[in-house]
Amino acid sequence: MAKAAVKTNAAGPSVERRPALAGQSLSAAGVTLAVLPPAERISLRAPEASIAALSKALGVVLPQRPKTSAAKAGRTALWLGPDEWLVIDENGKDPLADCASISVLHSAVGISHRNVAISVTGPAAAATINAGCPQDLSLDAFPVGAASRSILGKVEIVLLRTAADAFRVECWRSFSDYVFTFLSEAARDAAA
Amino acid sequence: MLLIRCPYCEEERPELEFRNAGEAHIARSPNIAGESDDDFEKFFFIRSNPKGIIYERWRHMHGCARFFNAVRDTVSDRFLMTYKAGEPKPVKLPGATK
Secondary structure, eight states: OOOOOOOOTTTGGOOOOTTTTTTTTEEETEEEEEEEEOEEEEEOOGGGGHHHHHHHHHHHHOSSSSTTHHHHHEEEEEEETTEEEEEEEEESHHHHHHHHHOOSOOOOOOOOEEEEEEEEEETHHHHHOOOOOOOOOOTTSTTTTEEEEEEETTTEEEEEEEETTEEEEEEEEEGHHHHHHHHHHHHHHHHH | EEEETTTTEEEEGGGGOHHHHHHSOOOOTTTTOOOHHHHHHHHHOOOOOOOOOEEEEOTTTTTTTTEEEEETTTTTOOOOEEETTTSOOSOOOOOOOO
16 A cells, blocks of 8 residues: 655745746837746636636636737736637636636636746837737737737747737747747847 | 638738648548548548639637638639638639639
């Protein structure tokens, strides 16, 4: 018989959580890059019949129109596909736990550690992202609150416009070095 | 860069977000084990590869990630129309030359 697992103290320095790119930032004329603090995230898939119950459990109404997002009390739901959302919680309340409490058909997968978020702010923010992202980021086509999966250079990103001159770029952790370097180079170009 | 209309995102998006996924409207036989070798070869390998109008599957890989169907002219590389997966082959094509 195996012994009960020995409880380990998870506070030692070797198991300390080290977020990718932590604390990195860059300021160029007209644009500032910053790595945002870790957040709770889930990838949510659900049929139309489950949306109302999930919205109630999450406390934010899941958007149903393409390229839109909804935010409430630090929690943002981004429309990614007809039955797919990315839910980000910046207040440390795990949306996975909220989804677990209801029984309607859905699939919620915790991806908090999979993504790294980078904020791109300033009057040249759109020009900086457009250096590698082919989408139209004018305010007409991509208004405040608009969200979309897209690409930046060679990697996939999720883009959210948080203000007229501010974007949140979500990328996979292992791509974050590439994305931050790409945006840094683009920021210098956009400033020039 | 080509702009392709995604029927799920309901707008035109740059081609870099898309992937081609081969010819559309190829029905798999419900009794695939009972197919003759010749019929299976036609289903599995033989594609029409026309010069002109082709019906294709595309995937909005780096967008909504959905598969959809598109009608494309292989000569001009122009997209005539796109429609959701599962919808029947369109009878009338907008702006078709013939």
